[in-house]
Amino acid sequence: MAKIKKKIRIIKIDADKCNGCRTCEVMCSSFHANPPYSSNNPARSRIQIVTNRLKDIWLPVMAGEYTESECMGRNKYVIDGKEYDECDSCRASCPARDLFKEPDSGLPLKCDMCEHEDEPICVKWCLVHALTYEEREEEREETETPQPNEMEVGLQALASKHGLQKVMDIVNRMAKKG
Amino acid sequence: MRYAETGYNLEIDLATGNIERVATDPKIMSQHLGGLGSSIKIHWDRVPPEVKAFDPENLLIFSTGLLNATPIFSANRTVVTFVSPQSDTLAYPMMGGFFSAELKYAGYDKVIFRNKSPEWVYLYINNDKIELRDATHLLGKGALETQDLIRAELNQPKAQVAAIGLAGENKVFTASIEQARSSASRLGGGAVMGDKKIKAIAVRGTKDVFIARPEEFMGHMKDVTDYIHFRNNNPLPDVMTIMSGIGSPQEMLHTDEKWHTENFAWGNARTRRRDFWTDEIEESWTKSQHGAVKRLISCFNCPQHCGALVSPKDAPRYMAKCFGKLTYAMAAYVDDLDFGWKILQRASEYGVDSFSTPQILAFAVELYEAGILTDKDFEGCPPDKEGRFLWLLDRVARREGIGNILADGVYFAARAIGNGAEAYDHNTIKKHEQLPVKLGTLDPLYFLMYSTNEKISITQMEGQWPQSAFPTMEQRENFVKDWPQLPDDKFKQYVLDWDIRGEKAIPYYPTPQIASEIVDWMETMHNIDDACGMCCGMSSFCFKPPYHIHNYPKLITAATGMEIDEAGLKKIVERSRNLHRAFNNRRGMSRVDEKPPADHWKKRFPELEEELLSTYYTFKGWNHDGIPTREKLEELDLGYVADDLEKRGILKNGKN
Numbered sequence: 001m002a003k004i005k006k007k008i009r010i011i012k013i014d015a016d017k018c019n020g021c022r023t024c025e026v027m028c029s030s031f032h033a034n035p036p037y038s039s040n041n042p043a044r045s046r047i048q049i050v051t052n053r054l055k056d057i058w059l060p061v062m063a064g065e066y067t068e069s070e071c072m073g074r075n076k077y078v079i080d081g082k083e084y085d086e087c088d089s090c091r092a093s094c095p096a097r098d099l100f101k102e103p104d105s106g107l108p109l110k111c112d113m114c115e116h117e118d119e120p121i122c123v124k125w126c127l128v129h130a131l132t133y134e135e136r137e138e139e140r141e142e143t144e145t146p147q148p149n150e151m152e153v154g155l156q157a158l159a160s161k162h163g164l165q166k167v168m169d170i171v172n173r174m175a176k177k178g
Numbered sequence: 179m180r181y182a183e184t185g186y187n188l189e190i191d192l193a194t195g196n197i198e199r200v201a202t203d204p205k206i207m208s209q210h211l212g213g214l215g216s217s218i219k220i221h222w223d224r225v226p227p228e229v230k231a232f233d234p235e236n237l238l239i240f241s242t243g244l245l246n247a248t249p250i251f252s253a254n255r256t257v258v259t260f261v262s263p264q265s266d267t268l269a270y271p272m273m274g275g276f277f278s279a280e281l282k283y284a285g286y287d288k289v290i291f292r293n294k295s296p297e298w299v300y301l302y303i304n305n306d307k308i309e310l311r312d313a314t315h316l317l318g319k320g321a322l323e324t325q326d327l328i329r330a331e332l333n334q335p336k337a338q339v340a341a342i343g344l345a346g347e348n349k350v351f352t353a354s355i356e357q358a359r360s361s362a363s364r365l366g367g368g369a370v371m372g373d374k375k376i377k378a379i380a381v382r383g384t385k386d387v388f389i390a391r392p393e394e395f396m397g398h399m400k401d402v403t404d405y406i407h408f409r410n411n412n413p414l415p416d417v418m419t420i421m422s423g424i425g426s427p428q429e430m431l432h433t434d435e436k437w438h439t440e441n442f443a444w445g446n447a448r449t450r451r452r453d454f455w456t457d458e459i460e461e462s463w464t465k466s467q468h469g470a471v472k473r474l475i476s477c478f479n480c481p482q483h484c485g486a487l488v489s490p491k492d493a494p495r496y497m498a499k500c501f502g503k504l505t506y507a508m509a510a511y512v513d514d515l516d517f518g519w520k521i522l523q524r525a526s527e528y529g530v531d532s533f534s535t536p537q538i539l540a541f542a543v544e545l546y547e548a549g550i551l552t553d554k555d556f557e558g559c560p561p562d563k564e565g566r567f568l569w570l571l572d573r574v575a576r577r578e579g580i581g582n583i584l585a586d587g588v589y590f591a592a593r594a595i596g597n598g599a600e601a602y603d604h605n606t607i608k609k610h611e612q613l614p615v616k617l618g619t620l621d622p623l624y625f626l627m628y629s630t631n632e633k634i635s636i637t638q639m640e641g642q643w644p645q646s647a648f649p650t651m652e653q654r655e656n657f658v659k660d661w662p663q664l665p666d667d668k669f670k671q672y673v674l675d676w677d678i679r680g681e682k683a684i685p686y687y688p689t690p691q692i693a694s695e696i697v698d699w700m701e702t703m704h705n706i707d708d709a710c711g712m713c714c715g716m717s718s719f720c721f722k723p724p725y726h727i728h729n730y731p732k733l734i735t736a737a738t739g740m741e742i743d744e745a746g747l748k749k750i751v752e753r754s755r756n757l758h759r760a761f762n763n764r765r766g767m768s769r770v771d772e773k774p775p776a777d778h779w780k781k782r783f784p785e786l787e788e789e790l791l792s793t794y795y796t797f798k799g800w801n802h803d804g805i806p807t808r809e810k811l812e813e814l815d816l817g818y819v820a821d822d823l824e825k826r827g828i829l830k831n832g833k834n
Contacts, residue, residue, distance in 0.1 A: 019483040021476035022276075023251070030249050037392035040249055041283060043384035051335070053358065054326070054495045056472050056487055103384035127406070127481035 001099045002142045010134040011062060013118055017130040018058040022049050024122035024131065031114065031121040043103045046111040047122045050088045057082055060122075060131060063100040064091030066108035068160075071096075180204065180392035182244055182737040183212055188286050190301065192374055193234065193293035198309050202287065203309065208740060208750075209815070211250075211709035212287060213243035214270050215754035217259045220290065221268055222757055222819070227764045227826075231263035231366070232373045238291040240281070240340070240379065243711015247282035247387040248737050249399060251406065251724070254279055254478040256340070256357070257708060261409035262365035264351045264587050265608045265634055267762040272638075273340070274477035274485075274499075274713055275358035277381065278560040280338040284383025300341075302332060303381040313377035318344060320494055320527030321356035328380050329695035341378035342368040343529030345575040349373050350585040351696075352534040352611075356526060359475055359485035359497035363531035364635050365610060372475070390739030398732050405724045406481060406716075414721055416653045417644070424499050424723055425482030426715035430471055433464040435504065444508045446540035447605035447614035447775075459513065466515035467503075477713065484715060490519040499524055502532035508614070509536030510543075510567040517564050521571065528575035533635070534587060534611035539570040541588045541602055542580065550599050555580040560684040587611065605775045608767070610634045612775065620685040620779040622648075622693040625787060626794050629772040630804070631701060631757045638704055643696050647676040647683065663726035665699050672696070685783050687781040690793035698797065705751035706730055753814040756799075756806045760819045763828055805829055 024041035032046070033039045042048075046063040071094075074086040093100035093108035100109045114120040119133040146155065159167050188199045202216075210216040217239045229235045238260045245253035256278040262269035281289065282304050298313040321343035330337050339357065346353040346368030355370025358700055389395050406424065413422035418437040420427040429435075436455035443450055470490055474483035475497065485499035498519075506525065507518035525532055543566065545551040557579075559569045567764040573581025588611055592603035605612050607628055612728045627639040642663065648654045651674070658670040672692055677683045679779050688696060703718035703726070710730075717725040725733075730740050742750075772791065795802065799810030805828055808820040823829040 016473075019474060019476040019481075021478065021480050023249075023479045023481065026249050026479050033386070033392075035392060037249070037389060037396050039386040039388045040247070041384065041386040043283070044386075053475075053497065054322075058473075058475075103535065127403070128483070 003139045004142045005137050006140055008136050008138050009120075010107055010128060010136070011113075011123060012132045012134055013060050014130050014132070015059050016088050017128055018049065018060055019128050019130070020049060020051060020053070021128075023125050023127070023131065024060060025049065027125040041103070046100065046109050050085075052085070055082055057084060057088075059084070061089065061094060061099075062097040062111040062122075063109045064111070066093045066110065070093070070094050097139055179388065181388050181739050182734075183207060183242075183287050184250055184282055184285050184385075184387070184588040186286050187288040187290055188303070190289065190291050190310070191293055192291055192295040192299070192310075192376070195295075195310055197310070199286075199306075199308075204793065207244070207738065210754050210757075211244050211706075211734075211750055213241050213246075213255075213711050214257045214259070214705065214708035214758075215751065216709075217241045217257060217288065218268065218754050218758045218761065221259060221261075222761050225761075227766075229261060230266070231261045231370055232568070234293040236261045236370060238367070238370050238376075239288055240277075240373060240785045241288040242282050242286075243280040243707075244709060244734065245737060246711040247279040248389060249395075249479070250733060250737070251399075251402065252480040252482070252713045253711045254480060255332075255708070255711045255713055256281070256356060256362065257711070258362040258367045260367055260370045261765075262610075263349070263369050264366050264589070265610050266765055267608065267632065267634070267767060269367065270366040270369050270633070270708065270760060271354075271362035272708065273355065273357055273360040273362040274480075275360035276338045277340050277357050277379075278711055279478045280381045280383050282383065282387050283385055284381050289379065291374055291376065294373065298375045298377055300328065300380060301376065302328075302337075303379070303383075304332075304337075305332070305383060305385060315374075316377050317347060320344075321346070321529035322527055323355070323358070324378055328378055332380060332382075334380070334382050334675070337377050337380045337381045337382040341529070342371050342376075343527050343575070344371075345528045345530045345585075346372035347377070348575065348577045348585065350530060350574060350577065350661040351587045352531040352538065352585075353588070354529045354531050356529050356591055358477075359487075359499055360477060361526075361529070361531075364533065364633075366531075368529050375790045389737055391736045395733070395736035397767075398729060398736055402724050402729065402733075405602075409722065409724065410481075416648060416657065417721060421721060424716055424720050425480075426484035426713070426719070428484060429500050429503060430467075430474055430484065430486035430498065433467045434460070436460075438501070439508065440506055441615070441617075442504075442508065443616040444511055445614075446509070446537060446544045446602065447612070448540075451617060459543075463515045466519070467647065470516075470519045474669060480713065480716070482716065488519055490523055491516055493520045493523040496523045496526045498526070504592070505532050505536045505614075506539075506567060509540040510563050512563050512567075514564075521564075521568060524568065525571060528571070530571075530575060533613065535571070535574065536589055537605060537611045537614060538568075538574060538584050538591070539567050541591070542570055542584055543567075544602050545595065545599055548598075550595060550597050550600070550602075551580060567827065599628060603625075603728070604777055607774060608634050608771055612636065616777065617779050619781045620783055620787070622685055622688055622690065622786075622790055623696055625774060625790055626693055626697045627700070628774040628778070629791065630697075630794060632755070632762060633704075638708075638714065639697075639701060641700055641702065641714065642721060642723070643700060644673065644721075648673075649676045649678055661722060662728065663722055665702075665727045669696070669699070685781075685786055690786075690790045691797070693790060694794045694797035697794065701755065701767075702748055705755055706747060709751060710753065753816060756811060756814055756816060757819060759800070759804075759806055760811070760816070760823060763805045764823065764826060768805065772804055793795065801829075 025045035028045040030040035050059040077084040123131045125131045255272045299310040300313040324341040325339035349369040354363035472487040506521040589609040591598040811820040
């Protein structure tokens with residue numbers, strides 16, 4: 001099978017260097033405003049600094065995937081004697097918390113690595129270098145996974161919302177009527 | 179659509195619990211910008227001169243600045259304004275941290291408190307939902323402790339909280355308002371907050387703040403950022419280490435304290451210890467600092483890290499910045515920096531000003547040693563220096579025993595104690611404790627700044643001008659090179675001419691005229707910062723800063739959409755300054771009050787000092803008594819102020 005090269009984009013987070021200023025939150029939300037930089041609002045930022053000042057915790061976390069349901073259980077990290085709260089290091093936009101959701105609509109936010117920029121905006125503006133940008137290439141075997149077409153995506157969404165069986169029942173009913 | 183500002187204030191009537199969201203007049207920005215400027219206007223309009231600090235009518239305003247919560251670096255100051263219980267003037271202590279940005283994201287430029295609450299409360303602002311909540315369970319809690327308790331109680335880890343400690347609850351005149359690693363400390367804002375029975379204000383905001391011309395704004399932001407990089411990579415030579423970079427003096431980073439410990443006075447602003455900084459002290463203090471400081475931290479949207487998370491040997495953690503690590507240790511004549519970290523923790527939880535309070539404690543020790551205070555006053559006090567200071571701090575914060583008198587500050591305590599205690603009140607101006615500095619020859623710039631500024635605290639007036647002449651011409655030439663911040667090139671020549679001795683040295687040089695120009699420049703820059711919410715550590719209180727008179731108009735124009743040039747910007751802050759001045763004049767302040775402490779300098783020059791004052795007043799457009807003339811007020815569109823001052827007999831014939 002043929003090999004393909006895939007570019008992996010990485011934001012390296014050195015939490016020890018974070019000074020808790022939240023410029024990354026300001027600039028992320030500012031860059032993603034429409035038009036760009038016309039407004040800012042850290043609550044819309046796709047990077048959030050999880051903070052517990054007296055515990056010496058300043059942890060930059062980027063928004064990851066949206067998840068419909070919260071985890072079955074929770075875990076707590078203790079690193080170098082510092083106990084992190086539940087979910088502190090999780091990137092998900094999840095029903096269990098308010099993080100990584102548009103404040104108006106509640107729609108999930110997800111880090112897009114500022115796709116068309118040389119480097120993500122949060123990295124660019126982190127003047128203390130807690131965030132740095134790296135790229136590497138990975139070789140992968142090409143797998144022929146067909147991309148879902150528009151109709152499939154729509155059907156998947158319906159199935160996800162109402163359950164596959166219900167969608168099938170309705171399609172069957174429609175077919176019989178037809 | 180409002181840009182940079184939100185266009186709304188919150189009006190809280192504590193007596194009735196009524197809360198209103200009030201749209202502000204867009205014209206105010208063009209007249210007073212925002213922050214301190216627009217707050218002064220509210221105080222002038224609504225607080226008559228009869229109102230004292232603890233009257234219900236005294237307003238307590240928490241204000242954001244015009245540029246807070248825009249992407250521009252370091253605009254994070256909250257300006258708190260009120261009539262001070264100590265000076266009876268309009269005080270405006272400021273704090274960095276995260277509060278002002280959060281308030282703007284919640285949709286408000288200012289929170290204005292009037293009257294007093296019948297019960298202890300805290301205000302919770304969550305965007306459009308605002309409530310006064312019971313705070314009785316928080317009474318007696320530390321100012322820092324309270325912030326975390328409220329965040330936990332509200333289940334709002336991202337809420338920003340400004341709180342008072344026990345000192346504020348007890349209306350100690352030096353009580354501060356604490357928030358994150360910052361505090362609004364000077365002149366008793368915590369006491370006014372306590373008098374109104376507000377334990378804290380918590381705010382959470384998730385709204386947008388808008389920029390009028392984004393592309394233009396980001397272009398200017400890039401220039402500012404490039405300059406920040408340049409200054410961080412090129413510390414200035416020939417100045418003391420803590421002032422060589424940008425940001426507030428880097429006292430959490432640098433351990434070299436030779437300059438402060440040998441040039442500032444120890445005890446009750448009494449003694450200079452010129453041979454203090456030995457190798458042994460350096461070693462012990464460096465070890466102490468590296469042991470205590472866990473991490474250097476920033477305020478909102480600032481690339482510098484002037485603050486620190488501090489973990490003292492035998493006290494809980496807290497956050498600190500700047501000079502507080504030294505003030506208690508030096509006032510107590512304690513040579514161990516560990517003591518400085520430890521007592522500052524307790525003082526921060528009590529919520530007291532770390533400039534004034536150590537001097538109150540040192541003043542009490544002096545009175546005891548002089549026999550004016552007695553064993554009875556000090557009953558139960560440990561005999562060692564450290565224990566004595568901690569014991570006195572407890573008494574002051576709790577207003578117990580002698581602490582109840584000391585809690586009103588050195589000026590009032592000296593008069594209440596009597597029996598010669600007044601002579602020990604030797605370091606106050608307008609009833610307010612000053613930095614403990616005792617120097618040789620009078621410095622004309624500092625004389626003017628100390629005597630005349632509405633801030634009554636040198637650290638918010640000085641900054642961009644060297645604190646003393648450079649010894650060699652080579653150093654002077656080096657300093658004036660690459661100085662784009664200057665409002666006028668003539669200032670370069672003043673630096674070149676300024677000598678350490680001879681005709682062109684203090685006290686006669688800078689001349690009264692030149693001194694007026696320099697002081698006016700520095701005050702103007704501070705007032706622009708205070709209206710914009712900019713940290714003066716990145717602007718007016720720092721050599722060669724990223725923000726200055728030439729780039730401010732561009733940033734303000736791009737952020738707000740309001741066209742403004744240098745002259746226009748200067749006029750706005752001059753207007754606000756004169757209104758502030760008039761507010762204080764209306765309360766009785768005049769030339770007789772404008773003098774530094776009697777022994778601030780060993781060598782004084784009474785005639786020169788009078789000339790300095792008169793020259794400066796004339797330069798500012800004020801009369802012999804230091805009151806703005808009608809002509810000056812009208813030039814600044816403040817005719818209504820001249821009318822008021824004339825009606826009250828403070829101005830006669832518009833001039834005298």
